[in-house]
Amino acid sequence: SITGACRAIQKLTRVRVVDNSALGNTPYHRPPKCIHVYNKTGVGKVGDKILLAIKGEKKKALIVGHKMPGPTMTPRFDSNNVVLIEDNGNPIGTRIKTPIPYILRQREGEFSKVLAIAHNFV
């Protein structure tokens, strides 16, 4: 990235799409950016849904890791990771290689399909 240290995810943060979907992996001249965070505060942490602008389209996504240090014993990633998702919660990709924090298992009901395609947990 060009700018300095960014923290949790808010509007206009550049994110890194982590699954193997076509939308996330085809190169485009603009990086995917967050345009809205579905949260009372505008700050997205792990497990929040956000709206992403990718390749000129709007897509919902789930945050799986950010650069901001969270509570102790939770992992802190070196990049803001995001998984593309449909409106009903189904992930678009079929595999997630990067490690996902175990905290997401707490909300097994909403994220069961995303956790099912994840391979590595931290």
Add this chain to the structure above:
Amino acid sequence: RISSDGKLAKFQPPPKPVIIDKQKQREERRFLSPEFIPPRGRTDPLKFYMERKDMIQRRKVFNIPEFYVGSVLAVTTADLYANEKANRFVGICIQRGGKGLGATFVLRNVIEDQGVEICYELYSPRIQAIEVLKLEKRLDDNLMYLRDALPEYSTFDVNMKPVSHLDHEEVPVNKLQVRMKPKPWSKRWERPKYNIKGIKFELPEKTMKEAQKWSQPWLEFDMLREYDTSKIEEKIWKEVSEELKK
């Protein structure tokens, strides 16, 4: 005796046998964990005494091994949401912070090209085991620059076997000079404020000279910032070692 040359070889006496007296006790290396040393301030020493009692109590139940910044550790924590309720993470210790019961250490590793750092609390009851896979020191106290270094310096195999630490005397110092990614970095590590010796700076001379503009050579002579911990350490070491032997 005639040697292969044909000339008489000079008599070499046999080497003297080295007698190691194993019954005599070897001098044990003293290591006092840095979180025992109270910070400089005006708080009542009773508070630190009470915290130390709790820390010693925890250490009697659970073994916290000796480790330094730069050693590779494997930590298993109790996690409700992990399979088999236990979560194992292997990483290099990049910083040890906090004093007393809130002492923390940060482990870093690169898994599947993604850098992950976890900050653990030493005295947290959630930690089930801490193993030292490789005990060594580095040239600096704080390895935060590994975030801006090439990822090969932060990758450690998750199934790494523990490297046996040979001597009971010295801890090996790894004088590795780390190569960095191209600038910009998260912090300007070339500045003398960070005093980093473990980076191989491949920057032009001009940048290094400019960085020296921010040096504060009077800081090391500042008497108000002096904090001599040798006597405090001696007292605490005696106290802690006596309690732990009981």
